[in-house]
Amino acid sequence: MRDRPCETLATLCASEEGATFYQIILFWTDNLLKFFSAISRGIFNCIIKSIIELKTELNYINFSYQTNSNKEYNISLSYQLFGKDxxxxxxxxxxxxxxxxxDVSGEKGWWKKLIGENQVIDTNKYTVLCFNIPGNGYDNFLIDEYEDFTPSDIANIFxxxxxxxxxxxxxxxxxxxxGGGIGWEMLVKNPPLAEIFIPIACDFKTHDWLHAQCLVQKFLLNRNDEPLQKARIHAMLCYRTPQSLNYRxxxxxxxxxxxxxxxxxxxxxxNALNERFSLKSYKLMNHLLMNINVEETQLEKIQARMHMISVDTDLFFPASEIRMCFERLKEKKENVFYHEITSIHGHDAFLMEYEQLNNIIKNIL
Ligand SMILES: CC(=O)SCCNC(=O)CCNC(=O)[C@H](O)C(C)(C)COP(=O)(O)OP(=O)(O)OC[C@H]1O[C@@H](n2cnc3c(N)ncnc32)[C@H](O)[C@@H]1OP(=O)(O)O
Ligand SMILES: N[C@@H](CCO)C(=O)O
Incomplete structure (x- = not known):
């Protein structure tokens, strides 16, 4: 008959070598258990922390939406709120x-130099609301058939x-x-919605040049060889200028x-974009940028006081075109104003020239 386990152990521990062996096994088992329990506790804490962070930061609204192209979608629209309740x-x-x-404000906020406590968009004074464009991937909601959507749909969804x-x-x-283009789309659909409209480095329409640059990116995005990296590299050259790169x-x-x-x-x-963005999301965003399309005749309906801000060297939304739009609107509306940021950096100046941007916006709000 075979020994039962405790009898085997007792026999083993009766000898000196057996006892030492038993101590070693106990020591390692104990430490290995402690090690794995610390690791799993760490992983568990990380998961819980990220779930809690996500839950406290992002809010969701779920509804069904029929696109202008007649497709039915269940939309999970996420948003964040900053400042006052x-x-x-x-x-x-x-x-x-x-x-x-x-995530526009706070520690990681991409516009934290503009929006926050005692900043020009002061969260002690205002409630700041920001929706995620559905499919931008920030909330893990992705859209496969990205061409079903246009900025007009995003405006309807917002x-x-x-x-x-x-x-x-x-x-x-x-x-x-x-974002400014979507603002134009929202306001022609709901003209009395806002008291003030500040479109920055954008226009009410994607013009031919911008469409062409996005088309090149679309071609790159549809290839297999590092699509996102290559499209972003091309995009960076449109966000900046020859002077900006050569000087730097x-x-x-x-x-x-x-x-x-x-x-x-x-x-x-x-590479940085490839790490933080999904291909599907970038295809969608590029497609949206290609298709801002408000009827110019509709702009005068907008009731908001408008402050168009351009960048003098913007290759994407040239200042000359934004100024033209302003001049045409000015003939029909009283409350339209034009401001221009001076920068060698081009389109991305709206993410870089904070001194000028702050000075302009503080006199508007
Ligand atoms: C507006 C929106 O909706 S998008 C949100 C903001 N936009 C983005 O984040 C897009 C990606 N970022 C950018 O395009 C730019 O960083 C901007 C426009 C925000 C600022 O432009 P610049 O002042 O010229 O900064 P630049 O692009 O050179 O550097 C940014 C970072 O990249 C790092 N970096 C730049 N080049 C390199 C390089 N060759 N190797 C390693 N790191 C580099 C910098 O060290 C810096 O890091 P840090 O943020 O930790 O300090
Ligand atoms: N650099 C900006 C510019 C796009 O308009 C971005 O990545 O969103």
């Missing part, structure tokens, strides 16, 4: 740009979001680039990397 202060809606998201939140009017809508890099060569520093910088940005 909803309905206790004037509400400012911020529409994010191409690779932005609802308006529906406001309606569900019971927000009937806004103090201001502010948006940079694509001065043809400096990085011996270690055996490449120009400007090349290294472009590759860095391509």
């Amino acid at each position: 909803l309905f206790s202060a004037p509400i400012i809606l911020v529409n994010h740009a191409l690779t932005g998201n609802s 308006l529906k979001g406001l309606d569900i939140l019971n927000i009937k009017s806004l103090y201001a809508i502010i948006g940079g680039s694509l 890099f001065q043809n400096k060569y990085n011996q270690e990397k055996q490449s120009l520093e400007s090349e290294d910088w472009l590759i860095y940005h391509g």
